[in-house]
Every structure is written in C-alpha cells, then in structure tokens.
Amino acid sequence: MEAPGSVARKRSTIAALDIGTQQVGLLVAEPVGDRLEILGVGNAVSLGMRAGRVCDVDKMSQAISIALLEAEDMSGTQIYQVSVSVSGDHVQGRNSHGVVPIENGEVSARAARRVIEAAQAVPLPADHRLLHLMRREYIVDGQGGVSDPVGMDGVRLEANLHVISGCESALSNIIKCCNKAALSAAGLVVSSLASAEAVLVPDEKELGVAVVDIGAGTVELSVFVGGAVVHTNVTPVAGLHITRDLARCLETSMAEAEALKKRHGAAIGSLVDRSVCVEVSGVGKRPPRVVSCRLVADIMQARLEEILELVAESIIASGYHELLTSGLVLTGGTAMTPGIAELASEILRMPVRIGEPREVDGLAGEIDDPSWSTAYGLLLGLREQDMAQPWRSSLGERMLPQWVRRKWRNFSKTQ
Numbered sequence: 376m377e378a379p380g381s382v383a384r385k386r387s388t389i390a391a392l393d394i395g396t397q398q399v400g401l402l403v404a405e406p407v408g409d410r411l412e413i414l415g416v417g418n419a420v421s422l423g424m425r426a427g428r429v430c431d432v433d434k435m436s437q438a439i440s441i442a443l444l445e446a447e448d449m450s451g452t453q454i455y456q457v458s459v460s461v462s463g464d465h466v467q468g469r470n471s472h473g474v475v476p477i478e479n480g481e482v483s484a485r486a487a488r489r490v491i492e493a494a495q496a497v498p499l500p501a502d503h504r505l506l507h508l509m510r511r512e513y514i515v516d517g518q519g520g521v522s523d524p525v526g527m528d529g530v531r532l533e534a535n536l537h538v539i540s541g542c543e544s545a546l547s548n549i550i551k552c553c554n555k556a557a558l559s560a561a562g563l564v565v566s567s568l569a570s571a572e573a574v575l576v577p578d579e580k581e582l583g584v585a586v587v588d589i590g591a592g593t594v595e596l597s598v599f600v601g602g603a604v605v606h607t608n609v610t611p612v613a614g615l616h617i618t619r620d621l622a623r624c625l626e627t628s629m630a631e632a633e634a635l636k637k638r639h640g641a642a643i644g645s646l647v648d649r650s651v652c653v654e655v656s657g658v659g660k661r662p663p664r665v666v667s668c669r670l671v672a673d674i675m676q677a678r679l680e681e682i683l684e685l686v687a688e689s690i691i692a693s694g695y696h697e698l699l700t701s702g703l704v705l706t707g708g709t710a711m712t713p714g715i716a717e718l719a720s721e722i723l724r725m726p727v728r729i730g731e732p733r734e735v736d737g738l739a740g741e742i743d744d745p746s747w748s749t750a751y752g753l754l755l756g757l758r759e760q761d762m763a764q765p766w767r768s769s770l771g772e773r774m775l776p777q778w779v780r781r782k783w784r785n786f787s788k789t790q
C-alpha cells in the first residue's frame with residue numbers, strides 16, 4: 376500500500392507540476408540523500424491560462440496530460456499525485472502579529488502554539504482560502520529574531536507570520552484541471568515561494584534578498600530577511616506583454632514576435648548595434664520588413680523598465696528594501712533576456728544575479744534554465760517552513776479511483 380502523502384507509485388519518487396501562463400512543466404524526481412535526482416521531465420504549451428488563472432479547463436487539462444505522459448514515459452513511473460504551483464494577482468500575502476502572556480515566567484510549547492493561533496486569526500477576503508502560514512519570528516519581551524522560544528524566560532510572547540491566501544474559485548479550477556488529467560493535487564504552493572526555494576542559498580535568505588520570477592503572464596516577488604519570508608506580491612504584467620509590444624510595434628504576428636524576442640532580444644537598447652538588422656514577416660499577406668535589432672531591444676527595454684519599476688515600488692512599499700544585503704535574484708523565462716540583470720541593477724540600485732535551479736542531479740541538462748525554477752522549487756518542498764499546510768484540504772487530496780485512471784490513461788495514449 377502507498378504511504379499517505381507519497382506522490383507517485385514508486386514510494387520514493389515525487390512529482391511537481393508548474394502550471395504557467397506559457398508553459399506547463401512536470402518533473403519527476405527521486406530523493407537521494409539530501410539531493411534530488413531528476414528522473415523525468417514533461418512540458419507542454421499552456422493554452423488555458425491567463426495571468427495565473429485558468430480560463431479554459433479543457434485546454435489546460437489537455438496540456439497537463441501531455442506533460443504528464445512525457446514525464447511518465449521518460450521516468451518509467453506512473454504519477455498520481457503532484458505538488459502544484461499557484462500564481463496570479465488573486466494571490467495575496469500579508470504579515471500578521473499575535474501576542475500572548477507567558478504563564479509561570481517560562482515559554483511552554485502550548486504558549487508557542489497559542490501565539491501562532493493568535494497571529495493566524497487574520498480575516499481573509501471573503502472568497503479566499505489560506506495557502507501558507509509562514510513563521511517569520513517569535514519575540515520574547517521585545518527581543519525579536521527568536522526561532523524557538525520554548526524554555527525561554529519572559530512575560531510576553533509575540534509571533535510574526537506571513538500569511539498567503541488565494542481566491543477559492545481560482546484554486547479549485549487548478550485542482551479541477553489536475554483531476555481531469557487524472558492527477559491528484561497533493562499540495563498547492565505559491566509559485567514565488569517555490570522559485571525562491573530553487574534558486575536561493577540559505578545565506579542569501581538570512582542576509583536579505585528579493586526573488587523576482589518574471590514569467591509570461593505574471594511577475595512573482597518574494598522577499599526574505601533573517602531566513603524568513605517577509606513580503607510576497609504578484610503583478611500581472613510580464614513576458615507576454617513584451618511579446619505583444621513587439622508584435623504591435625513591428626506589425627507582425629505574436630509567434631514571430633516571440634521568436635524574434637528569443638533570438639534577437641535584449642534588455643538595453645544602447646548596447647545593441649544599430650546596423651544589425653533582421654527580417655520580420657508581416658501579418659496576413661503583408662510583405663516582410665527589415666528592422667534594426669536596436670529597435671527590438673528599445674521596445675523590450677521600455678516594457679522591462681515598467682516591470683522592474685513595479686517591482687521596485689513593491690519592495691519599497693514592503694519597507695524591507697534597505698535590508699536586502701544580498702540584492703535581487705531574477706528568475707523565470709524572461710530572466711533569459713540578455714542584459715536584464717544590468718538593467719534591473721540600474722533601476723533597483725542593488726546587486727542582481729540570474730537564478731536557475733541549483734544543485735540538480737539526474738537529467739539536470741533538461742532543466743538548467745530559469746523557466747524551470749518554480750517546478751524544481753516545488754520538488755524541493757516548503758513543508759519545513761509552512762506550519763499550517765492548509766492546502767491539504769479534502770478537495771486537494773481527492774483521489775480518483777484506480778479504474779478511472781487506468782481507463783483514462785489507456786484512452787489518452789490512443790489519442
């Protein structure tokens with residue numbers, strides 16, 4: 376019998392599903408000691424998502440099925456449960472605070488539990504469901520930065536948490552897409568936290584760092600100080616907007632603009648030679664045009680500046696900007712734009728590096744770019760920090776009967 380919470384039929388394998396606006400990525404891995412060996416990788420074009428929200432359940436579940444079959448074939452395992460990413464501007468993070476008196480002058484395990492309960496009693500928006508409850512610190516008689524207060528002397532115990540919630544219907548639509556693809560969502564994890572897990576080293580979290588995952592539909596920000604998450608934010612302006620700008624300005628199709636961006640794109644126009652040109656096909660029967668790569672970069676720079684300024688505003692509004700000693704780590708597919716680290720460093724006035732999944736074993740070459748950070752971070756898991764695991768709800772754990780899965784699998788293999 377399978378152990379509860381195991382993610383795939385092979386007891387030691389785990390699987391993660393990143394449902395992005397542009398790409399669905401599914402990874403299967405086997406933990407070996409304290410490392411993860413990637414056994415299977417599946418991906419598919421994501422057609423049913425818009426800025427982190429499902430807009431077509433059928434198309435989305437088909438994309439998940441394609442990625443699932445690919446990952447199963449490659450790994451030689453069957454996957455039934457996955458940890459799933461959640462994003463979109465419906466995802467909201469806020470800090471909360473709780474206080475309890477310390478009885479008998481020493482913090483007991485019960486007091487430590489009660490102060491967390493007091494801190495988590497924040498009202499969520501009416502249609503929201505709790506996703507994560509991250510402990511930032513305990514405070515004993517005004518002394519902050521305490522990670523385990525049990526046994527400490529004092530009279531007043533406080534706790535600071537970071538609470539993340541998401542819109543109930545947006546979350547249940549994601550679970551529905553997984554279920555339609557014969558997968559059970561074992562956990563819902565906010566993308567920004569998963570990406571941070573994949574790209575950061577513990578020292579960066581301790582010293583203070585911001586991680587920005589710039590995907591196709593969303594920019595996901597998470598800020599860490601003193602080893603804990605202190606701020607999260609999602610903005611729905613990202614790579615797809617850059618592609619759209621190129622398509623509009625250069626009067627070409629979205630597909631051509633996307634290819635142009637990947638082949639000739641750059642984040643800083645002034646570093647691109649004006650004389651280097653490229654032919655761009657017209658829409659419909661319009662003739663192709665020759666455009667300068669400098670123009671392509673100028674168009675991209677304008678949108679990237681807007682995106683990075685929104686990131687800067689959010690970091691400043693969080694009040695933690697002066698504590699980010701380790702600067703900023705950029706990840707997500709758009710982080711592959713040449714020159715983006717330099718542009719971000721200029722706008723945010725801090726050191727910037729590009730982050731991609733680190734310390735990967737097995738099929739590492741398949742996921743060695745920033746667009747895989749969320750999926751790999753899901754595998755690494757966030758459970759140690761996440762006390763509530765409220766996503767382990769009855770809905771998330773719904774299992775499909777074995778015979779339904781078998782039937783569905785046989786059916787989809789013949790399609």
Ligand SMILES: Nc1ncnc2c1ncn2[C@@H]1O[C@H](COP(=O)(O)OP(=O)(O)OP(=O)(O)O)[C@@H](O)[C@H]1O
Binds near residue numbers: 592637710712
């Ligand atoms: N070499 C490149 N240069 C510039 N942009 C790139 C490059 N490669 C990929 N991108 C862009 O990265 C984006 C896709 O990134 P990613 O796979 O991280 O997004 P996603 O996870 O599907 O979306 P989201 O997280 O926003 O829902 C697309 O907009 C794509 O055009």
Ligand SMILES: [Mg+2]
Binds near residue numbers: 590
């Ligand atoms: Mg993404």
